[in-house]
Amino acid sequence: MSTRPETGGYMTEDRRMIQQSARDFAMREVLPVANRLDPEQGDIPMALRDKMAEMGYFGITIDEKYGGLGLGCFEYCLVAEELARAWMSVASIIARGNGMIGFDAMSEAQRAEIMPRVASGQYLGAFSMSEPNAGSDVANISCRARRDGDDWLITGNKYWCTFADGADYIIVIARTDPDVDPKRRHKGLSIFLVDKPRGQLPPGCQGNPIPKIGYFGWKTWELAFDDCRVPASAMVGEEGKAFYAVTHGLEKARAHTAARAIGLARAALEDATAYAQERIQFGRPIGDFQAIRFKLATMATEIEAARQLMYFVCTEIDSGRRCDKEAAMVKYFASEMAERVTSQGLQILGGAGYTKLHAMERHWRDARLTKIFEGTSEIQQRIISDHLLGR
Structure with a gap:
């Protein structure tokens, strides 16, 4: 069974190529490093950062005149989801180029001096x-x-x-x-x-x-x-x-967090699906049992719902429309979903999921953080409710 996400009407051929390239890179270059270094709490290697720079991942949203790719929040989040599927920290470090709060407040002279180095990954x-x-x-x-x-x-x-x-x-x-x-x-x-x-x-x-x-x-x-x-x-x-610069940058930051949460949840779904087809109990793969099949179906549905909301929010951001309520919604929904889905994935693995012999515990630990950083779930609920009821 394939767990590859459906892409819907938002995807162009260029976006599909960016997504597939990032997926290949994440599974080939990032996942083996994550599986080796996360258990020992090692740092992301410079060699991997250099490869990411060669892919242009630090300059996805930076203007082409500064050496960036000149793309939007949509493409930024496409790449972030794929990288987070392998290791959330790697999906996060690209924000040290694309998404640093304060960039929008820079003078043109500061941009001209700094941005080319940022886009190349030399100045993070x-x-x-x-x-x-x-x-x-x-x-x-x-x-x-x-x-x-x-x-x-x-x-x-x-x-x-x-x-x-x-x-x-x-x-x-x-x-x-x-x-x-x-x-x-x-x-x-x-x-x-x-x-x-x-x-x-x-x-x-x-x-x-x-x-x-x-x-x-x-x-x-x-x-x-x-x-x-x-x-x-x-x-x-x-x-x-500074307060205004910080709040201005939060819409893209929250979409990026949603992308990371979705990537983690997808990792849990894919790992759990593979395990359910391999683990034999009572003479059959556990994926034959309805209890497991329905868990996987629910996980896949929640991931896709979060992804489509993220695609909508990214489109609004790239269109220049204010969407602080919707950005809060996707950050809230995706992060809460990621904790549920990774927990269910761990449950499917049973005792094996509670060991460091599988990456599931990493997905679970990192998903829990998405409910806290870039504004807690409670802060997102406050933003959403203020839009509904007034301050």
Whole structure:
């Protein structure tokens, strides 16, 4: 039985080719690396990152004039689903080129200098917004940036900064106006691009990796900035306007998370389907039993429903239409679906699923995270309900 997703009316011949190429790459290049390194919590190898760069995966949505592919959110999410089917961390690292929040706020001079290196995979970033007391409550950020002559000095604690060590720069959201009205605290935040040596934290910054239960392939850090000095040119966009840049970038980020969730769920379906045809009990493959067949049917249906909603949201984003409600819906629906489907996949494998001898436990662990990052399921429900009922 084939579990290849149906593509529906959204797919052009070019998109089918992009999808198939990404699928071949993921299964040939990514999955063996994931199966080897995830159990030992190893980092994504540079050799694999170089191959991804050759495929153009860091510049899918970057304009052709900067060396990117000049494609849309739709193609970005097509590739992300295929990569996540193999290893979600690899599907995530392409956002360090395509989807970094703050890019849209850059001046043309900054774009011309930075984007060609980003598109080629030579200049990848980490994003540092969350803090111990500020997650979804972005306006509560307390990390401070103060002027010192022609420079800025950044001081404060950050949390959940994935890839802080391996990145070539860190986008830091910091408060530049500490005296803003408490009811309008979102207006006092600014974006800084902090250059750093790859493999190190920037001068004036210390940190430690956070012990995670999944999302291996790269490290996630807690950071402490202590008068980290950056030039005035490091500010991205207008001073005090970071909140708007962050919220503007969330639609594409949430579609990307939905794509990753769908890829994980599809991995669980494909692995469970193969196992159900091989595992013999009571003299028959367990896939002959109705209980297993119906589980697989439900899993496949939920995956396809999420995928079609994602295709719709990506089309809206690429058309330039505002779709914050729909983006919240697809992120919410796909991530909740991924946890259910990967859990069912593990159930089909039984005891074998609860071991590290199969990739199913990886799919399950990583799917659980999709309900948390890029805004929790509860935050998505808040956004959706606000559209229905008002704030």
